[in-house]
Amino acid sequence: MTRVAESPPAAPPVGGDRRARVPYPLVLTLLAVAVAAAATAGIAIGSVRLPPGEVWGILLHRLHPALVEPTWPRVRETIVMDVRVPRVLLCAVVGAGLSVCGMALQALVRNPLADPMLLGVSQGASVGAVLVMVFHLSLAGIFTLPLAAFAGAFLALVLVYFLARAGGRMTTVRLVLSGVATGEVLSAVASYLVVTSGDPHKTESALRWMLGGLAGTTWDLVWIPAGAVLLGTFVLLGVSRPLNLLLAGEEAAASLGLNVHRFRAALFVLVALIVGAIVAVSGSIGFVGLMMPHVVRLLVGANHRRALPAVALLGAAFLIVADLAARSVIAPEEIPIGILTALAGGPFFLWLMRRRAAG
């Protein structure tokens, strides 16, 4: 008991599993408030600006007509319900899903520098989606696109994982290089498919998959990713103990009763499903899955039982705000949201890498 014991001022031996930080329920409450505030702003701000009170009035009125007496023109209700709410909802779903996947991937590779896009998973999903679009495939009805994206994401993830592990230990350098290289190749494939398809319309929608975008979201786009993200997060929360065990290392996890190979395979599938469902509607949006888990771990620690709900909320709030910025900065034009998240996330990544190198 020498040097380290002295630095934290010998905390009293209290029970419980909380850190001496902001209490966990308070963190969750604050994050939920942040999501609500971001959503309100996301619905209120746009070509027609609505007062926040009216936003809630319309939402409550829709929930039950007796709750609020309508005092607004009907067209505003249409704007809110048909245009803004689905978009904000999709932002929340995509943000939460990417963050949750980022956290799961980081546990999977035992490295806080993982993210669906940095590991090439999103680009794999893009290739799947573009293939469906270019060749007009519709093998599984409305599920064709997300399923193809899932297949692409899954193959990319498995490929990167085993490339990074080839020859023994998985180092950060190997991991990031395999991920980035695979991602580059896959986006080149996707671009090639689009450019050679010879349809100018497709080029436009392909841009959405490369840079990410949530413009023109309608209700029927929301359901599949919302279901995948909700279900996926729920399942991940259920396996938060095994996720923690992965952080302990492979052999330690096995000695603690975890079937590491089976669990890892299941995680591959689950993460690819969520990423596939997301990328099919939003395209590749990078760095969200890198930044959010890091912030959340600083707030509530790395125990997945506490970190997963928090990261889902933070990711949702973040992406709603990022999308708001993407459509406001040069309104009425929109910036692809992936550009904004990369502008924020790139430097964050470099900072994180430097900090880790120093520590």
Place this chain on the structure above:
Amino acid sequence: MSTMGTPAELHAEGIHVVVGGRSLVRDVSLRIAPGEVVALVGPNGAGKSTLLRTFYRAQRPTSGRVLLDGADIWRMTGRQLARRLAAVLQEAPAEFELTVYDVVAMGRSPYKRAFQGDDADDRDIVMSAPESLDVNHLAQAPFDRLSGGEKQRVLIARALAQRTGTMVLDEPTNHLDLRHQFDALRLVRRLGVTAVVALHDLNLAAAFCDRICVLNAGRVVAAGSPTKVLTPTLLAEVYQVDAEVTVHPCTGIPQVSVLPGGRSEGDGSTST
């Protein structure tokens, strides 16, 4: 003091481990009685860790069986084994912001189903495990900011939280200072569990273990009480050192002193 599980008999039966064409463990048989503490010693690369890995199912023996109270551990599920046998490894959690509490609480996972949280019993067990290792004031501290010795003690605490009757420890005294080396091994003794401990320090092995098993190049070259096993001849043969073994006048425990003169003559082959 924590109540551990019922000590089991651990029986390795003709274990061979071949990895990539190299025999790491050759025909090792070892029977450890319930509650017995056995030290596994030998030079680097002798196969100590590999043998231990077959005990906690990290390495499937190429041939041979590992039996716990007569039951083949490779026919159990990982969870079943983790409730009966705990391992202290040299592998430490990655650089994530886990607290000491989080790390020790991992020891409860063999008893938990999906979605099941820690109950009051778990919390008691988790908090009492570090107590015996002098780290419980660190419960809320981030694991990766601990010193090497503190980390090691937390990992032992995690194994204690598994409440097993058998423990496998791979160099548990690494990074520990003198006092904590003794504390850790004394604790293992006091628990009354069946234990196999890989150790480098022969004097620690002699002081705390019922039997010493010496591995060299994957084979058991000697096994028995410390007094029987630790002889200058064996040390010269296995470690290629000139050593003197004396018996401590008060404790009666054999003590090894390596003479600084260098290698003994005669069996000076440089095989490792």
